[in-house]
Amino acid sequence: MGDDRNPKALRATLSSHSARNRADEAEAVHVSIKSDRDIIFARQKGKELASRLGFSNTDLTLIATAISELARNIVLYAKTGEVYLKTVKQGERRGLSVVASDEGQGIPDLQRALQDGYSTSHSLGLGLPGVRRLMDEFEINSELNRGTTVSVKKWVP
Amino acid sequence: MEVPILKQGPYLIASIQSALSDEDLVQLRDALVAQVGKLRSRGVIVDVTALDVMDSFATRTLRDIAHMIRLRGAEMVIVGIQPEVAFALVRLGLKLEGVATALDLEEGILYLNRKMGESGKEMKHRGR
Numbered sequence: 300m301g302d303d304r305n306p307k308a309l310r311a312t313l314s315s316h317s318a319r320n321r322a323d324e325a326e327a328v329h330v331s332i333k334s335d336r337d338i339i340f341a342r343q344k345g346k347e348l349a350s351r352l353g354f355s356n357t358d359l360t361l362i363a364t365a366i367s368e369l370a371r372n373i374v375l376y377a378k379t380g381e382v383y384l385k386t387v388k389q390g391e392r393r394g395l396s397v398v399a400s401d402e403g404q405g406i407p408d409l410q411r412a413l414q415d416g417y418s419t420s421h422s423l424g425l426g427l428p429g430v431r432r433l434m435d436e437f438e439i440n441s442e443l444n445r446g447t448t449v450s451v452k453k454w455v456p
Numbered sequence: 457m458e459v460p461i462l463k464q465g466p467y468l469i470a471s472i473q474s475a476l477s478d479e480d481l482v483q484l485r486d487a488l489v490a491q492v493g494k495l496r497s498r499g500v501i502v503d504v505t506a507l508d509v510m511d512s513f514a515t516r517t518l519r520d521i522a523h524m525i526r527l528r529g530a531e532m533v534i535v536g537i538q539p540e541v542a543f544a545l546v547r548l549g550l551k552l553e554g555v556a557t558a559l560d561l562e563e564g565i566l567y568l569n570r571k572m573g574e575s576g577k578e579m580k581h582r583g584r
């Protein structure tokens with residue numbers, strides 16, 4: 300019986316090891332945002348990475364939607380920029396970090412930009428406040444004529 | 457990828473197959489608005505079952521298309537919004553106000569049939 304148990308335990312460690320290695324291989328992805336097509340690519344990549352962390356389907360959709368909003372803002376207001384996706388760890392917690400950054404015009408009034416309904420493009424003004432609700436952590440830095448960086452995270456429940 | 461549009465009786469059915477680029481959305485809008493006139497369609501069904509993400513841009517564009525279709529004298533109904541997508545839309549704060557939705561294609565057709573019945577009755581009533 301003891302002989303039986305040991306190989307099993309060993310197999311379990313081996314497989315969990317290789318699973319971790321596989322996840323490590325591509326735990327960061329960088330997508331350059333130059334046109335609306337890159338928005339689709341960025342959210343697909345985000346979904347791929349997040350699904351490996353074991354997020355539920357609902358969470359995957361929330362994450363993909365958030366990436367879409369951030370990448371759309373880059374295309375609309377800064378023309379080009381970058382989206383960095385990576386898996387993160389904090390103690391036992393694992394999560395996905397999304398950083399959307401550009402060197403565009405920046406946001407003059409951050410307080411207002413984070414309010415529902417504020418838009419300079421006659422849109423709905425739901426992107427930024429919506430992303431805040433979709434993700435667990437939200438941080439935004441913007442400097443006039445320098446650019447904007449939005450960093451968000453979602454943790455696997 | 458272009459969205460195929462099928463004519464079924466008095467209705468047009470547009471089945472979105474995969475994530476749409478802006479170009480695809482514009483093409484869909486122009487095609488629907490034109491076809492409604494050409495084929496004298498009374499209703500339009502846009503099937504989004506295959507969409508795994510609907511962001512604020514896609515939603516706003518679909519809403520605009522629905523309003524344009526109404527201005528052309530037809531009704532539009534969006535069918536097949538997935539449960540996860542519905543959840544994300546609510547979180548985002550998107551309401552899709554003034555746009556009809558139905559569970560699936562079948563329900564969408566029933567919805568349009570009902571609408572056509574109503575407007576038919578209304579017209580008869582006015583005629584009297």
Ligand SMILES: Nc1ncnc2c1ncn2[C@@H]1O[C@H](COP(=O)(O)OP(=O)(O)OP(=O)(O)O)[C@@H](O)[C@H]1O
Binds near residue numbers: 424
């Ligand atoms: N990367 C950015 N660079 C410069 N300005 C930005 C950027 N992102 C957002 N903004 C500004 O912040 C405002 C609010 O952004 P938000 O995404 O919330 O709404 P929106 O893009 O106007 O509308 P929606 O996203 O609902 O279609 C924008 O109208 C724009 O003025």
Ligand SMILES: [Mg+2]
Binds near residue numbers: 371
């Ligand atoms: Mg936006």
